[in-house]
Amino acid sequence: MLIHIISAVPxxxxxxxAHSIMxxxxxxxxxxxxTHNLRKWAINKHGQIDDYQYGGGAGMVMMCEPLVNAIxxxxxxxxxxxxxxxxxDGPTFNQQMANQxxxxxxxxxxxxxxxxxxxxxxxxxxxxxxxxxxxxxxxGELAAAVVVDAIGRLLPGVLNDETSALTDSFQDNLLAPxxxxxxxDFKGWKVPDILLQGDPKKVEDWRQEQSLLRTQxxxxxxxDKE
Ligand code: 6GU
Numbered sequence: 001m002l003i004h005i006i007s008a009v010p011x012x013x014x015x016x017x018a019h020s021i022m023x024x025x026x027x028x029x030x031x032x033x034x035t036h037n038l039r040k041w042a043i044n045k046h047g048q049i050d051d052y053q054y055g056g057g058a059g060m061v062m063m064c065e066p067l068v069n070a071i072x073x074x075x076x077x078x079x080x081x082x083x084x085x086x087x088x089d090g091p092t093f094n095q096q097m098a099n100q101x102x103x104x105x106x107x108x109x110x111x112x113x114x115x116x117x118x119x120x121x122x123x124x125x126x127x128x129x130x131x132x133x134x135x136x137x138x139x140g141e142l143a144a145a146v147v148v149d150a151i152g153r154l155l156p157g158v159l160n161d162e163t164s165a166l167t168d169s170f171q172d173n174l175l176a177p178x179x180x181x182x183x184x185d186f187k188g189w190k191v192p193d194i195l196l197q198g199d200p201k202k203v204e205d206w207r208q209e210q211s212l213l214r215t216q217x218x219x220x221x222x223x224d225k226e
Pocket of ligand 1: 085140143
């Protein structure tokens with residue numbers, strides 16, 4: 001998968017993809033991330049990419065011209081399946097959206113800042129908008145990193161058996177069961193017996209039951225989903 005990201009602060013996107021599973025995905029050639037500094041398409045030598053909003057009011061708006069020039073330049077080389085705008089007023093990201101996006105080939109992600117981007121860019125270029133939750137971040141970069149991580153780990157070959165995404169919370173609208181590792185007794189706090197007995201069928205039944213119990217107590221709303 002190829003992901004291009006346009007940002008006014010691309011430095012914010014370095015570390016999230018430089019370690020652990022995202023790093024391995026890149027090294028294996030499964031996930032190719034290119035970040036672009038929007039200032040490269042600034043309208044003048046001062047590096048201007050934003051301006052005051054029409055009608056007045058506090059906060060700058062990211063201008064059409066730099067964004068459109070950036071998008072169109074990248075489009076000359078790549079046919080994007082989606083052009084995504086990260087914005088708190090978009091639909092809330094979830095595992096189902098991650099699953100769907102993980103099946104695309106080429107994505108372009110636009111990170112907004114300040115009061116957001118000129119509405120005309122949204123109308124004419126953006127094909128999908130994503131929020132990561134009901135709170136406001138100072139820019140779309142951290143949200144984009146969240147989305148790319150959630151997508152990247154689903155790509156075939158990125159995770160091994162040990163880290164398989166099939167047993168993740170949310171994959172079947174259930175939360176994951178509790179997990180334990182050595183020692184079996186820590187300060188007198190014991191690992192559930194059933195996990196130590198070596199009966200895979202019993203372990204599977206226990207995990208299923210714990211998943212359901214966890215979901216009922218913590219996220220009953222998930223059980224109403226189809
Ligand atoms: Cl995608 N962007 C910003 N700026 N704030 C957010 C968000 C995105 N998602 C939740 N809050």
